[in-house]
Every structure is written in C-alpha cells, then in structure tokens.
Amino acid sequence: MLRTGATLAEEESRPDRARAEALLGEFESSGKGWFWETARDGTVSYVSESVARTIGREAEDLVGRAFTDLTSTEVSDGGATSERTLGFYLSSHVAFQDLIVRAKTKNETWWSISGRPVHDEVGRFFGFRGFASDLTKMRQSEVELDRLARQDSLTGLANREALRRALDDALVGAARRKHRCSVFLLDLDRFKVVNDTLGHPAGDTLLRLVALRLRDTIGELGQVGRLGGDEFEVVLPSTSSQADLSILAQGIIDSLSRPYTINGTMVSIGASVGIVTSDYDDRTSDDLMRDADLALYAAKGAGKGCYRFFAPEMHEAARERQVMESDLRLALEKDELKLMFQPCVDASNEAVTGFEALIRWHHPEHGLVSPATFIPLAEEIGFINEIGEWVLRTACEEAAKWPQQISIAVNLSPIQFKLPSLPSRVRAILSETGLAAKRLELEITEGVFLSNDEHVHDMISSLKDIGVKLALDDFGTGYSSLSYLLRVPFDKIKIDRSFVTGASDLEGRNAALIRAMVGLASDLRMQTTAEGVETDEELQLVRNLGCSLVQGYIFGKPMAPDEALALANKGAATLPAKLPPREARIRIIRAALLHHQGRVLGARLRNISSGGALVECREEVAAGARIELDFAAGGLIEAEVRWVKGTQFGCQFKETFNLRLLQQLAPAAPKPQPVMSPHYLSSGAVGGDK
Numbered sequence: 001m002l003r004t005g006a007t008l009a010e011e012e013s014r015p016d017r018a019r020a021e022a023l024l025g026e027f028e029s030s031g032k033g034w035f036w037e038t039a040r041d042g043t044v045s046y047v048s049e050s051v052a053r054t055i056g057r058e059a060e061d062l063v064g065r066a067f068t069d070l071t072s073t074e075v076s077d078g079g080a081t082s083e084r085t086l087g088f089y090l091s092s093h094v095a096f097q098d099l100i101v102r103a104k105t106k107n108e109t110w111w112s113i114s115g116r117p118v119h120d121e122v123g124r125f126f127g128f129r130g131f132a133s134d135l136t137k138m139r140q141s142e143v144e145l146d147r148l149a150r151q152d153s154l155t156g157l158a159n160r161e162a163l164r165r166a167l168d169d170a171l172v173g174a175a176r177r178k179h180r181c182s183v184f185l186l187d188l189d190r191f192k193v194v195n196d197t198l199g200h201p202a203g204d205t206l207l208r209l210v211a212l213r214l215r216d217t218i219g220e221l222g223q224v225g226r227l228g229g230d231e232f233e234v235v236l237p238s239t240s241s242q243a244d245l246s247i248l249a250q251g252i253i254d255s256l257s258r259p260y261t262i263n264g265t266m267v268s269i270g271a272s273v274g275i276v277t278s279d280y281d282d283r284t285s286d287d288l289m290r291d292a293d294l295a296l297y298a299a300k301g302a303g304k305g306c307y308r309f310f311a312p313e314m315h316e317a318a319r320e321r322q323v324m325e326s327d328l329r330l331a332l333e334k335d336e337l338k339l340m341f342q343p344c345v346d347a348s349n350e351a352v353t354g355f356e357a358l359i360r361w362h363h364p365e366h367g368l369v370s371p372a373t374f375i376p377l378a379e380e381i382g383f384i385n386e387i388g389e390w391v392l393r394t395a396c397e398e399a400a401k402w403p404q405q406i407s408i409a410v411n412l413s414p415i416q417f418k419l420p421s422l423p424s425r426v427r428a429i430l431s432e433t434g435l436a437a438k439r440l441e442l443e444i445t446e447g448v449f450l451s452n453d454e455h456v457h458d459m460i461s462s463l464k465d466i467g468v469k470l471a472l473d474d475f476g477t478g479y480s481s482l483s484y485l486l487r488v489p490f491d492k493i494k495i496d497r498s499f500v501t502g503a504s505d506l507e508g509r510n511a512a513l514i515r516a517m518v519g520l521a522s523d524l525r526m527q528t529t530a531e532g533v534e535t536d537e538e539l540q541l542v543r544n545l546g547c548s549l550v551q552g553y554i555f556g557k558p559m560a561p562d563e564a565l566a567l568a569n570k571g572a573a574t575l576p577a578k579l580p581p582r583e584a585r586i587r588i589i590r591a592a593l594l595h596h597q598g599r600v601l602g603a604r605l606r607n608i609s610s611g612g613a614l615v616e617c618r619e620e621v622a623a624g625a626r627i628e629l630d631f632a633a634g635g636l637i638e639a640e641v642r643w644v645k646g647t648q649f650g651c652q653f654k655e656t657f658n659l660r661l662l663q664q665l666a667p668a669a670p671k672p673q674p675v676m677s678p679h680y681l682s683s684g685a686v687g688g689d690k
C-alpha cells in the first residue's frame with residue numbers, strides 16, 4: 001500500500017480517497033499500529049500487512065479466518081490483561097477500547113486493540129472496524145520496572161518490598177499447607193568499621209560479597225534479601241524445626257565471618273541473627289518482623305556473632321527498655337543522676353593526683369543503675385550529649401573546690417566527641433566554673449577513632465588548643481591500636497582492668513602486655529594509669545612494671561563529692577591515716593645468703609616487710625621455689641618465691657618476721673627509710689558505691 005517513490009507533486013494530484021489511503025499506508029508501515037476489519041461473522045475482512053508479518057503469514061491468508069484466532073487466550077506473566085475477552089465484544093457487537101491481548105505468536109507480542117461495530121445505512125450490523133497498537137516493548141519495560149522495583153540495586157537481592165511479599169506468600173502457603181515458615185533477620189557486626197575506615201565503595205563491595213555468601217548458604221531453601229544498610233533478611237517458607245534453623249543460622253554466621261579480601265585488604269566482620277517462626281496463630285508479616293527484630297536485638301546483646309530465637313519474654317524486656325528510656329530522659333530533670341569520684345594516685349608516693357568522675361543513676365524503682373547499662377542506652381536514644389554536658393559541668397564545679405594540683409578526669413562518649421560544638425562547650429564550662437584547663441582531663445576510648453579520621457584529628461587539636469589533657473581510656477581492649485598512640489598526642493593512657501586483674505605473675509602474658517604498653521607510652525612521653533588495681537600483688541606488679549599512676553579499689557572506690565573533697569585536701573600530701581595501716585615495707589640494702597636446693601647463693605635484700613622481701617640474686621630462682629634466707633636477723637627465714645623479674649624476685653615469708661629484729665641485730669645496716677606510705681587506703685574502706 002505504501003507508494004514508494006511517488007513525488008509530492010504526484011500526491012497533490014490524487015483524489016482524496018487516494019490521499020487517505022496513502023496516509024493509512026504511511027501509518028501502517030511505521031509499525032506503531034495497524035487496522036483491522038471483520039465481517040458480520042467475526043472473520044477478518046481486512047488487516048494491515050504488518051500484523052500478518054508479525055504472525056508470520058500473508059495478509060491474504062488471514063482474510064476469512066476468525067479474528068479471535070490472531071490472539072492467544074493465554075495470560076502468562078501476571079501483568080494486567082483485560083477481563084473481558086475479544087470474543088465477547090465481537091459477539092455482543094459492543095464497542096471496546098484498549099483491550100490488551102497477547103498475539104498468537106512464538107515471541108511474546110502484546111497488542112492493545114480498539115474497535116467499534118459498523119452498521120449500514122439501515123442500521124444493520126455489518127462487522128467491526130478498528131485499530132490496534134503494539135504494546136510489547138512497553139510491557140517488557142513494565143515487567144523490567146516491576147523487577148527493578150523489587151530488587152535491591154546494590155546486591156541484586158530482593159528488597160524490602162519483595163521480602164514483604166515473599167513473607168506474606170510464605171504465611172499464606174504455610175496456613176494452607178499446615179506447616180510453619182520462618183524468618184531470619186541479620187545484622188552485620190563491625191560493618192560500620194569497615195565502611196568508615198576503608199570507605200564507602202569498599203563497604204559496597206563487602207555488602208555484595210555478603211549477598212553472594214548468603215545466597216550460597218540459603219540456596220533453594222528461601223528468599224534472601226537486603227532491607228537496607230547492613231541488614232539482611234531471609235524468608236524460609238517451609239523450614240521450622242529449631243534444629244534445622246540453628247544449623248542454618250550457624251552456617252550463615254560461619255560463612256559471613258570468614259575473612260574477605262577487598263582491594264587487597266583483608267577484612268573480617270561477623271553477623272548476628274534473630275530467628276522467628278510462624279505459629280498457627282494470626283501473626284501478620286509485620287508481627288513476625290517485629291518479633292525477629294527483638295530476637296536480633298537479643299543476639300546482639302548476647303555479644304554478637306550468634307543467633308537467638310524469638311521468645312515472648314522479649315516483648316516484656318523491650319517494654320522495660322522503653323520505660324527505662326523515658327525514665328532516663330527525665331532523670332536529669334528529676335535530679336536522679338549523681339557523680340562519684342574515684343581517686344587516682346601516683347604510683348611512686350601514693351599521693352592523690354586526681355579523681356575520675358563516674359556517673360550514677362539512682363532510679364526511683366530499680367535503685368542504682370550501672371552506667372555500663374544506661375550510658376549505652378543514652379547513646380542509643382540520643383540523650384548522651386545532654387548527660388555529657390551535665391557531667392562535664394558538675395565535675396568541673398567539684399574540681400574547682402580542690403587543691404590546684406589535683407585534676408579531674410571526665411569520660412566522653414564517642415558521640416559527644418562527634419559534636420562540633422564540643423570544644424566551645426568545654427571552653428564555656430571551664431570559664432563558668434573557673435577551673436584551669438590543664439586540670440581537666442578528657443577520657444576517650446578507641447571508639448572515637450572508628451569514624452571519619454579527619455574530623456577526629458580536628459577535634460583532638462581543638463581540644464588540645466584549649467589546654468585540656470587527653471587520656472586514652474580502656475587501652476588494650478579495642479581494635480588495637482598502637483598506631484593511635486603514634487598519631488594522637490595523648491597525655492595519658494589508661495591500661496584496662498582486664499590486663500591488671502590476675503596479672504600478678506610477672507612472666508605472664510598480661511604482664512608482658514602491660515610492660516609493652518608502658519614502654520611505648522614512656523617513649524612517647526605519656527603517663528600510664530593502671531586501672532582496677534585491687535590487691536597488693538597487683539599494685540606491686542604494676543609498680544614494678546613502671547605504671548606511673550594507679551586507680552582502683554585498693555586506693556578507694558568511687559566516692560561522694562564531700563568525701564572526695566576531704567581526700568583531695570588531705571591526700572595531696574599523704575592519704576588519710578585514720579584508715580587501717582598497711583604493713584610497712586622498708587627499703588634496705590643488705591647482703592644475704594640464699595639457701596636453695598642444697599646450694600648457698602649470694603643475694604641482696606632490697607626491701608622487706610614482716611610478710612616478705614624483695615631480693616636481688618644473680619643466679620636463677622624460679623617462681624614457686626622454696627628458699628631459706630639468712631640476713632643476720634636471728635637465723636634462717638623460710639620463704640616462697642612469688643614472682644621473678646630479671647635478677648629480682650619477690651618472696652613471701654612462711655612466718656611473720658619481726659622487723660625490730662632487723663634494727664636491733666644489725667647496727668651496720670643503713671637506716672631504714674619508709675618509701676611507701678604505711679597507710680594507703682585499703683579496699684572497701686572508702687566510698688561505698690557498689
């Protein structure tokens with residue numbers, strides 16, 4: 001019908017009908033649509049050639065066949081097809097518009113057909129005439145759009161919307177087939193660290209790798225998807241036994257915890273999993289997701305890297321948490337927060353050098369709530385900045401009452417450290433309270449280094465500009481970290497209690513670690529505080545290892561402000577004498593003979609108390625060895641070696657030694673001088689929180 005080669009002039013000369021035909025042909029050949037006509041009985045009387053081509057026939061072949069034969073009754077992909085069929089309209093002689101039908105072709109082809117009945121002059125039905133357009137491309141992109149709308153673009157996994165549908169379907173299927181379905185809710189542990197330290201592209205790569213491993217582990221058992229961030233979900237339509245779910249969850253944790261290599265860097269993360277299984281009840285997918293969330297919260301609370309099944313008690317715990325949250329918001333107003341102060345002393349002379357402010361919450365119903373519980377809660381609900389500001393002001397107000405040389409240490413949450421206004425707040429509080437900047441020490445943990453480096457360094461230098469001191473708290477427990485020490489001008493590092501506790505064996509691992517930390521810190525001209533020193537042995541140890549400051553129950557528990565003030569006033573020189581005296585230790589230099597395993601060795605006493613002595617001996621003596629000492633003080637003294645460090649060892653006498661014997665019997669000995677205050681505070685004697 002297309003008249004190729006016809007000139008415009010020729011076209012001009014044609015009569016109207018011919019022009020109409022030409023336009024028709026032009027349109028038909030454009031592929032945008034086609035025309036059709038049926039006879040009274042619904043058979044084709046005219047159809048554009050393009051349609052015949054689509055169907056793989058000649059137009060003439062189609063004439064005389066039922067028009068409905070060109071279309072398929074099959075509805076395949078769930079897209080919108082018209083409810084009433086073409087046959088219905090044709091036989092009922094009703095006009096129709098945009099009827100979506102599938103062509104009877106091998107390749108998927110979709111048409112939108114419109115048609116209206118034609119009548120002759122006397123109104124008799126004559127047949128149908130109509131127009132159709134090809135929808136194939138549009139429908140394909142619709143399907144594509146639909147697919148994209150259900151897919152997480154980063155990982156290619158199902159997205160939140162698709163997961164929701166999958167869970168709805170699983171619930172319907174489970175009810176119908178009388179079984180149960182389950183959901184895993186997953187959260188990656190330490191993902192944020194990777195993202196913050198290696199950058200977002202590396203974080204994205206990691207998420208893709210996680211997606212692959214997850215898909216591998218789950219296989220055909222269910223639908224894996226990503227909810228956003230580092231949160232993933234698995235819908236398991238027909239897995240419900242605890243044993244199977246446990247194995248699967250552990251499999252996921254193990255798989256995701258294997259190291260990843262990203263741009264040549266080895267990265268390790270973990271995963272926590274919350275599990276919920278539908279019961280034959282009326283819980284909706286929303287209910288299940290909320291329960292899975294509680295189970296996940298429990299898994300993370302249990303120390304991460306583990307899975308937890310949902311249990312109904314978790315609702316009660318969540319409710320309590322919510323009550324706690326709202327109580328905490330009011331605690332400041334209701335004056336339920338208090339500060340306690342724990343002394344920090346100089347390891348060499350036991351003078352009080354400062355106090356650490358430690359917050360307490362006196363809850364009207366729950367009593368004393370540990371900061372280890374409510375500080376994380378305050379961080380979670382975004383209330384830590386208010387609390388932190390209050391702590392800072394209250395601590396500085398108290399410290400301003402103390403003698404000039406005594407400092408105050410205040411703990412800062414990593415969240416406070418992110419606040420750009422922190423330096424100006426610190427400045428303002430110092431000037432309001434009149435405390436000299438150098439007396440304020442801010443304690444931060446390695447947690448602050450987990451976010452954007454540049455910001456951290458800016459913050460550190462702004463704070464240092466004010467003149468306050470910086471301490472690295474809980475050193476050794478984090479992501480270790482010696483590199484922070486090299487990069488950040490800390491004034492002090494505080495060695496975590498976990499290294500000090502039970503570290504009295506000088507050869508042990510903890511002692512070696514403390515020695516390394518102290519060595520590094522002193523090279524960098526930083527002080528070291530040993531935290532949590534409780535016993536004499538621990539004190540002796542951290543002192544021998546060279547820690548410059550000591551903080552722990554042995555010198556005092558956190559105490560109320562008035563007690564701290566009293567101690568500050570006295571303790572700058574010596575600690576209060578009213579407390580039970582600790583046994584004196586006397587520095588001495590005296591030759592001694594050491595009897596050990598049938599041999600007699602030369603040795604030298606360095607200090608002595610009624611319970612034991614510090615001895616120097618060139619020969620090797622092992623910890624635990626039984627020895628006898630002769631230092632001209634009334635015969636052989638039996639003792640046991642408790643620790644050895646190089647040529648020195650500490651020993652404990654089997655029986656109490658009378659120190660007076662030493663003075664009476666040894667006029668040649670140098671005059672004994674006390675080096676340690678004979679009366680430092682004994683554990684539990686001061687304060688009384690906990």
Ligand code: C2E
Nearest residue numbers: 358359371372375391411412413532533534551552553554
């Ligand atoms: P931290 O900063 O490491 O504080 C030292 C903790 O060890 C305190 O626990 C203290 O009471 C305890 N401690 C001190 N000496 C000994 C000892 O000899 N033996 C034992 N077993 N424990 C000892 P506390 O007061 O319960 O505080 C726990 C943590 O809560 C603190 O650990 C700190 O991280 C946080 N915290 C406390 N107050 C604040 C605050 O005002 N702001 C912020 N952001 N965190 C705070």
Ligand code: CA
Nearest residue numbers: 356411443473
């Ligand atoms: Ca601290």
Ligand code: CA
Nearest residue numbers: 473474494531
């Ligand atoms: Ca600490």
